[in-house]
Amino acid sequence: MAAPSNREFSEAEAELMQATYSALREHGYVDLTIKRIADEYGKSTAAVHYYYDTKEELLAAFLDYLLEEFVASIRAVETTAPETRLSLLLDELLVDPQPNQALSVALLEMRAQAPYNEPFRERFQQNDEYTRFMLKSVISHGIDEGAFEAVDADHVARSLMTIVDGARTRSVVHGDPSALAAGRRTASEYVDATLL
């Protein structure tokens, strides 16, 4: 399971990614236009097209940019004990992104576009597989060490992803970040009942 490709971004491109980030938070995905990105960028729309021919291309690059950060954050979770490692991983997947609630909203919008947009679908798919693999690894490792019950690690990882995705969706749709904390509790219960 390879982590998503580490793409190179020039300084100007990184600035554009930040501008896209801001524009997304302010206007959401549906109302995201090249003009609004250009405004955040502080340049003309043609300047945006200078770096990326099409809007789709730019947004695909933006997802690469964003998902890289995410991968880095969950890769940083390292502990020896499988129980605490799994717990920290779930914490990371279900943290309240306080100031970035708006980005979570936009990200759900983009996820909902996956069926119509192959570059999006590819990237979300790859990110999902990577995260699921991380969970499955921790579980398998815990089983080998005798810390966990001998369960179907793949299924348990998938269940945890379902709980994570559910909590995130609910947090966005109902505008209630506490859905994340509730989801964290549900995940804990599921882990306790299944693995311990």
Added chain:
Amino acid sequence: MAAPSNREFSEAEAELMQATYSALREHGYVDLTIKRIADEYGKSTAAVHYYYDTKEELLAAFLDYLLEEFVASIRAVETTAPETRLSLLLDELLVDPQPNQALSVALLEMRAQAPYNEPFRERFQQNDEYTRFMLKSVISHGIDEGAFEAVDADHVARSLMTIVDGARTRSVVHGDPSALAAGRRTASEYVDATLL
């Protein structure tokens, strides 16, 4: 907990709702236009505006139309035994909507618009509360009858909703309806571990 208001639809309005339904399935929410609805309706765009002044108004009415059907489907679940009642309820919430996968996709798009669109948010919120109340009722009832453990019915209902929403989101985003079946299994495990 009142069920969502039963709104009246004239024959022409019902036809328009069906046209909206078809247009949504064909083009998704983002690419849904009055023109496309009018095409499905078989009339001009002015004919659509004759019944609904704005697009927002029409779509709010459409959600009423759609969520009414959904409420009817889960209200139809009636059994005496709490275990089978809960099981049937979860089945209803996690069925594979075979030919209507496209509608599930569009519905997630609309749910993702809730933060920007109050009429949407209101309706999804109300629908969620209603469904959660149905789950909580079955659980509370089961506890009273001694069929379930004495748990926090509200929290368990919320957890099940999280699993349901997660399974639906995953089914759409990854274009994989089997995520629903997997979610159904996770829900069963959660019920078994928590209530029995």
Added chain:
DNA sequence: GTGGACGTACTAACCGGTCAGTCAAAAGAC
């Protein structure tokens, strides 16, 4: 002959994307 149910034709606002041309800095020529 009046009122509801449209169709035709339109507008104003945007949209993504293109184009020709500008300008400073880098690269090369001598």
Added chain:
DNA sequence: GTCTTTTGACTGACCGGTTAGTACGTCCAC
């Protein structure tokens, strides 16, 4: 070390196309 040329990074104007919504005329049932 200067002059010339090229290049990278842009701007402003503009294009064709699309959108929600409107104005107004018309047809038809009663």
